[in-house]
Each structure stands twice: as C-alpha cells, then as structure tokens.
Amino acid sequence: MATVTAAERRAEAKRAYDAYVAACPSRKLLDTLSDKWVSLVLNALADGSKRYSDLARTIAGVSQKMLTQTLRGLERDGLVTRTVTAAVPVRVDYRLTSLGESLLPLMAAIKQWAESHIEDVEAARLRYDADSENSP
Amino acid sequence: MATVTAAERRAEAKRAYDAYVAACPSRKLLDTLSDKWVSLVLNALADGSKRYSDLARTIAGVSQKMLTQTLRGLERDGLVTRTVTAAVPVRVDYRLTSLGESLLPLMAAIKQWAESHIEDVEAARLRYDADSENSP
DNA sequence: CCGCATCCACCAGGATACTG
DNA sequence: CAGTATCCTGGTGGATGCGG
Numbered sequence: 001m002a003t004v005t006a007a008e009r010r011a012e013a014k015r016a017y018d019a020y021v022a023a024c025p026s027r028k029l030l031d032t033l034s035d036k037w038v039s040l041v042l043n044a045l046a047d048g049s050k051r052y053s054d055l056a057r058t059i060a061g062v063s064q065k066m067l068t069q070t071l072r073g074l075e076r077d078g079l080v081t082r083t084v085t086a087a088v089p090v091r092v093d094y095r096l097t098s099l100g101e102s103l104l105p106l107m108a109a110i111k112q113w114a115e116s117h118i119e120d121v122e123a124a125r126l127r128y129d130a131d132s133e134n135s136p
Numbered sequence: 137m138a139t140v141t142a143a144e145r146r147a148e149a150k151r152a153y154d155a156y157v158a159a160c161p162s163r164k165l166l167d168t169l170s171d172k173w174v175s176l177v178l179n180a181l182a183d184g185s186k187r188y189s190d191l192a193r194t195i196a197g198v199s200q201k202m203l204t205q206t207l208r209g210l211e212r213d214g215l216v217t218r219t220v221t222a223a224v225p226v227r228v229d230y231r232l233t234s235l236g237e238s239l240l241p242l243m244a245a246i247k248q249w250a251e252s253h254i255e256d257v258e259a260a261r262l263r264y265d266a267d268s269e270n271s272p
Numbered sequence: 273c274c275g276c277a278t279c280c281a282c283c284a285g286g287a288t289a290c291t292g
Numbered sequence: 293c294a295g296t297a298t299c300c301t302g303g304t305g306g307a308t309g310c311g312g
Binding site for chain 2: 025026029030031033034035036038039040060061075076077078079099102103106109110111113114115117118120121122123124125127128129
C-alpha cells in the first residue's frame with residue numbers, strides 16, 4: 001500500500017523546518033531569550049551578584065525547578081556565572097558575565113517599554129473586546 | 137477533619153501570586169512579549185504592510201493556527217491593524233500601529249543581539265558541555 | 273485566500289519529598 | 293541553603309477538515 005503521502009509529507013516538512021532552524025541558529029537563541037523567566041532573572045541580576053534564595057524571593061511565583069533550570073541554561077549560554085562558596089550552609093551566588101551585561105540593557109528596555117505602555121495596551125484590549133461583543 | 141493545611145496553603149499561595157501578578161500587569165505584558173512568535177511577527181512586519189500568506193511564508197515553520205492566534209493577540213493589544221479587502225479571493229493585510237512601531241526597535245535590537253552573539257553563546261555551550269563530561 | 277473548529281499528543285512546569 | 297528526583301496535570305501548539 002502506497003499510503004506514504006501523509007507520513008512522508010509530515011516527515012519531509014519536519015526535516016525541512018529543522019534544517020531551516022539549524023541553518024539559522026539565531027532563531028533558537030531568540031527562542032531562548034523569549035523565555036519568560038529568562039528576562040525576569042536577567043533583570044533581577046541587573047544590580048550585581050545575588051544568591052539563589054534572593055533570586056527566588058525577588059522573582060515571586062517562580063518554582064525552584066524553573067529557577068534552577070533557567071539559571072543552568074543561562075550559565076550554559078555564558079550569560080551568568082555560578083559561584084559556590086563552601087560554608088556551613090552552602091552559599092551560591094549568581095552574577096552576569098560581560099556577555100550577559102551586554103544583553104541586559106535590551107531586556108531592561110523591553111521591561112521598561114512594557115511598564116510604560118501597559119496602559120495603552122489595556123485600553124486597546126478594552127476597545128477590542130467591546131467591539132467583539134457587538135458583532136456576534 | 138481539619139486537614140485544610142495543605143490545600144489551604146496552596147490556595148492561599150496561588151491567590152497571593154495572582155494578586156501580585158494582577159497588581160503588576162507589566163508582568164503579564166512581559167509574558168506576551170516573551171512569546172516566540174510575537175517577536176518574529178513583529179520583525180516580519182518591520183518594513184510595512186504584509187498579507188497573511190506573506191507572513192506565513194516569511195516566518196517559516198509557523199502553523200496557521202499559531203500565526204492567526206498571534207496576530208489576533210497583537211491586534212487585540214493594539215500593536216497591529218488588520219485590514220480586510222473584500223475581493224474574489226479575500227485579501228487581508230496586517231500593519232504595525234504606531235504603538236507597534238514604538239516597540240519594533242527593541243525587538244529588532246534583541247534579534248540583532250542574538251545574531252551577533254550567537255557564536256559567543258555556542259562557544260560557551262561547548263565549554264560548558266565539555267566540562268560536564270569530566271565531573272560525572 | 274483567509275481563517276475557524278476540532279481533536280489529540282506532548283512536554284513545560286508545578287507540587288512534593290528527599291539529599292549533601 | 294541549594295539543589296535533585298519523581299510524579300502528574302493542563303495548556304501549547306500541530307494536524308486536519310470545513311466554511312465564508
């Protein structure tokens with residue numbers, strides 16, 4: 001039975017897409033930077049070194065799992081450093097690398113844009129939702 | 137049975153978190169901007185109006201569902217306009233609003249940072265992965 | 273051509289409990 | 293204190309088919 005069409009087309013499309021993504025690695029990096037926790041962690045580290053528990057407190061609502069995962073990713077990507085100080089209660093500090101610091105202004109700008117335009121956006125939402133109620 | 141502790145604490149924590157998020161709406165907006173497709177769509181609309189199918193072709197790998205969903209969200213947030221031209225085959229154009237245009241430079245900067253630092257990041261990853269193989 | 277509706281797989285991510 | 297390990301759920305997002 002030559003019912004390969006569906007499966008084959010899917011596989012083909014997937015390979016093509018993967019190839020495209022691989023050819024354009026900045027896309028993957030963009031995905032990483034688009035992570036909601038990444039921007040928050042980066043902003044939290046804006047003013048110098050912070051301990052793990054400080055970060056957890058600063059970024060309200062993050063689970064340790066996500067925090068650890070995000071920090072590991074950032075460390076792997078060379079955006080933050082992880083410093084373990086062997087003491088009675090272990091102490092771990094995170095700090096932006098120079099690469100991370102070069103990214104910080106951009107993330108801060110996004111955050112600031114969000115804060116200063118949130119009202120415009122919410123107004124637009126109200127207008128949109130109001131219009132939607134009339135048509136249906 | 138006064139076994140309210142666990143459930144109650146969870147509910148309490150969730151309410152507290154929701155309250156925090158509601159009190160800080162920029163967090164929600166940050167979540168929106170952190171969407172991977174949002175940045176791509178915005179960048180795709182950088183140089184003027186585009187048709188739906190143009191966008192679909194420009195942003196390789198996006199499903200119509202995600203594209204439509206993203207565009208609707210952006211429209212609702214007042215970042216893009218949607219113009220329907222009634223013709224035999226319907227024609228729909230999307231264009232950045234002035235609000236969207238004010239955001240564009242920031243997104244473009246992020247994209248550019250990603251493109252110009254991808255090599256540093258990949259080098260850092262190789263180093264990190266190499267070190268990880270020794271310790272375990 | 274543009275988009276909506278439906279179904280469904282998958283994995284991100286939260287809760288919980290346990291170590292060094 | 294700073295994780296690691298494990299389980300489990302819900303929402304994201306792809307595939308498909310229909311409608312204007």
